Amino acid sequence: MSEQQTGDLRRVRLDKLNELINAGRNPYKETKYEVTSSTQHIKDNYEDMEGKTVSIAGRIMSKRGQGKVGFYDIQDHSGKIQMFAKKDVIGEEEYKWLKTYDIGDIVGVAGEVFKTQTGEISVKAAEVKLLSKSLQTLPEKFHGLKDTDLRYRQRYVDLIVNPEIKDVFIMRNKIIRGIREYLDGEGYLEVDTPILSPIAGGANARPFITHHNTLDIDMYMRIANELFLKRLVVGGLGNGVYEMGKMFRNEGMDANHNPEYTAMEVYKPYADFNDMMTLTENIVAYVAKKARGTTKIEFQGKVIDFTPPWKRVKMQDMVKEVTGIDFDLINTDEEAIEIAKKKGLEIKPLMTRGHVISEMFEEFCEEYLEQPTFVTHHPVEISPLAKRNAEDPRFTDRFEAFANTWEIANAFSELNDPIDQRGRFEEQLRQKEAGDDEAHMMDNDFINAIEVGLPPTGGLGIGVDRVIMLITDQPTIRDIILFPTMKPVD
Secondary structure, three states, rough: HHHHHHHHHHHHHHHHHHHHHHHOOOHHHHOOOOOOOOHOOOOOOOHHHOOOOEEEEEEEEEEEEEEEEEEEEOOOOOOOEEEEEHHHHOOOOHHHHHHHOOOOEEEEEEEEEEEOOOOEEEEEEEEEEEEEEOOOOOOOOOHHHOOOOOHHOOHHHHHOOOOOHHHHHHHHHHHHHHHHHHHOOOOEEEOOOOOOOOOOOOOOOOOOEEEOOOOOOEEOOOOOOOHHHHHHHHHOOOOEEEEEEEEEEEOOOOOOOOEEEEEEEEEEEEOOHHHHHHHHHHHHHHHHHHHHHOEEEOOOOEEEOOOOOEEEEEEEHHHHHHHOHHHHHHHHHHHHHHHHHHOOOOOOOOOOOOHHHHHHHHOHHHHHHOOOOOOOEEEHHHOOEEEEEOOOOEEEEEEOOOOOOOEEEEEEOOOHHHHHHHHHHHHHHHHHOOOOOOOOOHHHHHHHHHHHHHHOEEEEEEEEHHHHHHHHHOHHHHHHHOOOOOOOOE
């Protein structure tokens, strides 16, 4: 439909609105409508509802009929039901106005539940009240629009004309509630931590920067809540704490990345990364079963089995398995960098053996991780907050969980040695000075906190949005975020 046509139709609807107002029937003055039942409840309980008077409210989605009888599909939050309207029942005056109502208008309907001659469950209207006039024309087939971004830009229209989309977000709600239910049931305490902070910490990522006028300082929107949560473990708040909420990273956008996304982080004293593996697989299995009734989830034509236990593999071992390169035989940074060059990897400033192992894994191994897998023992250079492995201190007691080749969780035995932590932060500063804008900032107060004493602690972060994508079978992150980040239309 052209802009000209859209504008013409809007003017027609404005004229109708003015007629209503001039007749003393301004629909926007309505403040309330007493709803006694939903459309789906009536359908699901027809035997009990037949012959009873109900009042429903919703949007007109179709209209047909002529003369003294009209049929209207009314859509509320739960579904659709047919309204049957007769001139001699609702009165000549009201019927005249009803005929002028448009698709998209919101009405309240009071009447008797019955079945038509064709067997369709309907409401026989005794009263119809216009509650809001729609001035915009709904598309007949929203998915058929050439500009698919319009679905995300105008989610309110998407939800109206594609009501099945609601099921995705209802399932999203079930998953998020399920995560909370599981953690609450295990005795974890839910807390709130700052979204704005003078230091962007807890992850290697590029932050969003803003300015606080009163304090006259730059502040960062959080890229992770890890360092605040570990401060609470230091303080002895609860037998484990967690927070689920928005994180913000000023990075690229694609099917798996949105600058604003939902994550959950949890920290438990006197636990380690092995405990976090068990917690991860149990949480995901629990919410999959809660949302879909099974731990075997079909995603884009393939089955992903979240039933615990999940496979476990060391990063270095997987690199050897896939590429044939055994880093046990490569002990210097120079040797590793030569291998990287031969494999066509980008050589970055201050690159080490550990960086090469990580880059080799990302480039050659992740594509094989379709079924849930814990990849463990990350190099210390890429794990500034993780405890060193006791057997080989070049690596850490860390894992990333993968499914469908995506990272869905990250966890480790938390570094609680303040001397080592300061040294890692200083190395991150050198990386930042060398051009890595995702390197970790120095956080002296956090170091002070763990100097007070952080007990042995297991920490876990789950990418909630990616888990939701998998469980709801949605191919892009935009499909599971109600209002994804979009570039403004000119």
